[in-house]
Amino acid sequence: MSSLLDSVSFANGTSMPNRLMLAPLTNQQSHPDGTLSDEEHHWLTMRAKGGFGLTMTCAAQVHPLGQGFAGQLACSGDEHSAGLSRLARDIKKEKSLAIAQLHHAGTKSPAEIIGSAPLCPSPDSSTGAREMTNNEVYEVINAFVDAAVRCEKAGFEGVELHGAHGYLIGQFLSPEINQRTDEFGGSLDNRAGFLLAIIDGIRRDCRSSLNLSVRLSPERFGLKTSEMLELYGWLVDSKKIDFIDMSMWDIRKDAVDEEFAGKTLMELFAGVPRDMTRLGVAGKIYSAADAQWAVDNGADFAIIGRAAIAHHDFARLAGADPEFTMRPMPIHPDDLRAEGLSDGFIEYMRVFKGFVAEA
Numbered sequence: 001m002s003s004l005l006d007s008v009s010f011a012n013g014t015s016m017p018n019r020l021m022l023a024p025l026t027n028q029q030s031h032p033d034g035t036l037s038d039e040e041h042h043w044l045t046m047r048a049k050g051g052f053g054l055t056m057t058c059a060a061q062v063h064p065l066g067q068g069f070a071g072q073l074a075c076s077g078d079e080h081s082a083g084l085s086r087l088a089r090d091i092k093k094e095k096s097l098a099i100a101q102l103h104h105a106g107t108k109s110p111a112e113i114i115g116s117a118p119l120c121p122s123p124d125s126s127t128g129a130r131e132m133t134n135n136e137v138y139e140v141i142n143a144f145v146d147a148a149v150r151c152e153k154a155g156f157e158g159v160e161l162h163g164a165h166g167y168l169i170g171q172f173l174s175p176e177i178n179q180r181t182d183e184f185g186g187s188l189d190n191r192a193g194f195l196l197a198i199i200d201g202i203r204r205d206c207r208s209s210l211n212l213s214v215r216l217s218p219e220r221f222g223l224k225t226s227e228m229l230e231l232y233g234w235l236v237d238s239k240k241i242d243f244i245d246m247s248m249w250d251i252r253k254d255a256v257d258e259e260f261a262g263k264t265l266m267e268l269f270a271g272v273p274r275d276m277t278r279l280g281v282a283g284k285i286y287s288a289a290d291a292q293w294a295v296d297n298g299a300d301f302a303i304i305g306r307a308a309i310a311h312h313d314f315a316r317l318a319g320a321d322p323e324f325t326m327r328p329m330p331i332h333p334d335d336l337r338a339e340g341l342s343d344g345f346i347e348y349m350r351v352f353k354g355f356v357a358e359a
Helices: 038-049 078-093 134-154 168-173 193-205 225-238 265-270 288-296 306-310 314-320 333-338 343-349
Strands: 020-022 054-061 097-103 158-163 211-216 243-247 278-282 301-304
Touching: 020 038, 020 314, 038 054, 038 078, 038 343, 078 097, 078 134, 097 134, 097 211, 134 158, 134 193, 158 168, 158 193, 168 193, 168 225, 193 211, 193 225, 211 225, 225 243, 225 265, 243 265, 265 278, 288 301, 288 314, 306 314, 306 333, 333 343
Parallel strands: 020 054, 020 301, 054 097, 097 158, 158 211, 211 243, 243 278, 278 301
Antiparallel strands: none
């Protein structure tokens, strides 16, 4: 049986010292210009000190028109480099693998924040998003690649492409949302071209030892599970990706697509032969037993979200005690402050009903 304390090696030569990764978590703590704040630095480095084998940033925007929320970290300009360098350095000091997540919100970019209509593969009347021109598609591909180069120069050991949760990469992948008639629309091969072009650009412009990963949703957001399985296989076969981060919402849930009735998402994706491409899974992992279940059922490592907000040292506690479980919710704001959350982050967490107790 694999232990949560086992190290995980990647094809590019990097490794994480245990099987517990900090999920990329929105926290709205950065400055309005996207530069790193002391609050966000404190929050993230506290998790690295708490024993996570891999510490990932929140979704960091790669293009000003792709900002998804207020207080979002950015890696879209050289003005962000100093803060990124400080963050990467201090995560690595704790022997945690430092990864930046690269993000463009697409239709989920609020017009009041970006100052214009949001961008989408196709026009979207529900959000007021406009269709990207072919030139704009290539501009955003280049923005992802440039952001990866910037993060590499800042000292991060890897970058993750946020293709989950209905953001821009996922919008291109969706046969419902993406109605383009150029080379980025139509077949899955074409719709995946946006993501694959970003991957190729990063592998072209960054060192071969940069850890490169992709976060995917297995269903919802206009996606088909069968297509996500096909894409998953392409990414594995390409040997250009070090790990795939599957955001399952619940690691034990059944697939919703009728084609896979009676099968769990875990068995579908963990069952795909993947050679050296590693699999991380996220979704309601609240205890050491949950994390161990994920590993025992085919994942290489467990990705911790809310439990890492509740406990900066969840990784250390879960690694030491197989009976450890997250403190009960709702959680008092004073306890969250003690775990490194700013008042702004605590207010954001009130969006999730039942997480924060009334003071």
